[in-house]
Amino acid sequence: MDFYTLLQILIYSIIATSAMTLFSYAVSTSAREVYKEPVLLAYILSSFHLEATKNLKIILGWVLHFLIGFGFVIGYHFLWFHELLEISWSASFLLGVISGIIGIIGWIILFKIIPKKPNIDFIGYYLQLFVAHIIFSITAFLIYKLFL
Numbered sequence: 192m193d194f195y196t197l198l199q200i201l202i203y204s205i206i207a208t209s210a211m212t213l214f215s216y217a218v219s220t221s222a223r224e225v226y227k228e229p230v231l232l233a234y235i236l237s238s239f240h241l242e243a244t245k246n247l248k249i250i251l252g253w254v255l256h257f258l259i260g261f262g263f264v265i266g267y268h269f270l271w272f273h274e275l276l277e278i279s280w281s282a283s284f285l286l287g288v289i290s291g292i293i294g295i296i297g298w299i300i301l302f303k304i305i306p307k308k309p310n311i312d313f314i315g316y317y318l319q320l321f322v323a324h325i326i327f328s329i330t331a332f333l334i335y336k337l338f339l
Contacts, residue, residue, distance in 0.1 A: 192268075200264050203334045208260030211327035218319040226316050229253040231298075231309060238305035263290055264331050271335065283332030287325030294324050 212228065219226035232252035233245075241248060267286055270276040276286070295317045302308055 196268075199338065200268050201261060203331055203338075204261040204264035205257060206334050207264060207327045207331040208257050210330040211260070211323045212256070214323050214326050215319060218323075222312070222315055222319075224315060225309060225311050226319050228320075229256045231311075232256055234309050235301050235305055238307065260327065263327070264335075267328070267331055267335070278332065278336055280329070280332070283328045284325060286332075287328030288321075290328055291321035291324035294320050 215226050215228055218224075225231065229249065229252035232255050233248040234252075236243075236248045236251055237245075241251075243251070270286075271278045276282045298317070298320065302313070
């Protein structure tokens with residue numbers, strides 16, 4: 192993969208992760224719950240007794256969130272570039288479903304390994320997370336289809 196393609200994938204992942212995050216923040220606000228992935232990642236980092244300020248943990252939460260999004264889009268690119276999966280609406284929806292399941296499993300594991308769980312509605316969080324990943328994958332598909 193050349194540098195230009197990697198840079199494009201990085202930009203697409205930022206756009207897709209931002210769309211997903213906007214959805215999570217909107218649901219978080221309307222449900223009056225903390226469904227904000229970067230904030231929850233900062234909470235998890237705090238549980239590991241990371242020697243850092245609260246602001247640094249929040250920044251690290253954002254960085255981790257966008258790095259994970261980048262990893263997903265690299266995976267999508269691999270599947271699309273090698274024609275293991277067609278570049279289509281239905282395939283992007285399927286990728287969103289799979290990504291949502293992976294995301295939920297990841298969060299379940301993270302919440303299991305920390306001693307004090309956040310005070311959130313976990314079922315609500317996982318439902319919105321599932322939909323957020325579908326939004327993520329469809330956004331990645333649209334950007335990828337238009338520009339790569």
